[in-house]
Amino acid sequence: MSSIRNRQIEDWEGEGGAARSPDRTATSLRGTENQVEWALRIKCRVNEEFDRVAAAFRVVADRQTGGRRTETEAIITILEEKRSEVMSREEAGYFIHGWQEIGDQVRQLIFQDPRYQTIKMNWPSR
Numbered sequence: 001m002s003s004i005r006n007r008q009i010e011d012w013e014g015e016g017g018a019a020r021s022p023d024r025t026a027t028s029l030r031g032t033e034n035q036v037e038w039a040l041r042i043k044c045r046v047n048e049e050f051d052r053v054a055a056a057f058r059v060v061a062d063r064q065t066g067g068r069r070t071e072t073e074a075i076i077t078i079l080e081e082k083r084s085e086v087m088s089r090e091e092a093g094y095f096i097h098g099w100q101e102i103g104d105q106v107r108q109l110i111f112q113d114p115r116y117q118t119i120k121m122n123w124p125s126r
Helices: 003-014 033-063 066-087 092-098 105-111 114-121
Strands: none
Touching (some): 033 066, 033 092
């Protein structure tokens, strides 16, 4: 690479052009520049939704004891695994098409997990 090009890159990075996000949205995405920009915004909101749901479960777990608490903590583990799966996706289109309107996708990911179904079957009738 030419020294002029290196200098331009250094200037750009000095202005914050190559900033790295410390959150889980920092994985690279595939798509056009506009798709990637759009998907990164969506991905950030998706991560926030996972945070919101996890926080709600943690509040519940903190109020529980014994087996119920263990079950809720297992659900949090499932949630974090689902977060990891979703956030590791590299296709911009995945976020644009599947997560643009965040509804109950996070909840559905948990509910559809076989481990959650097992926990739910073991709950006493209320």
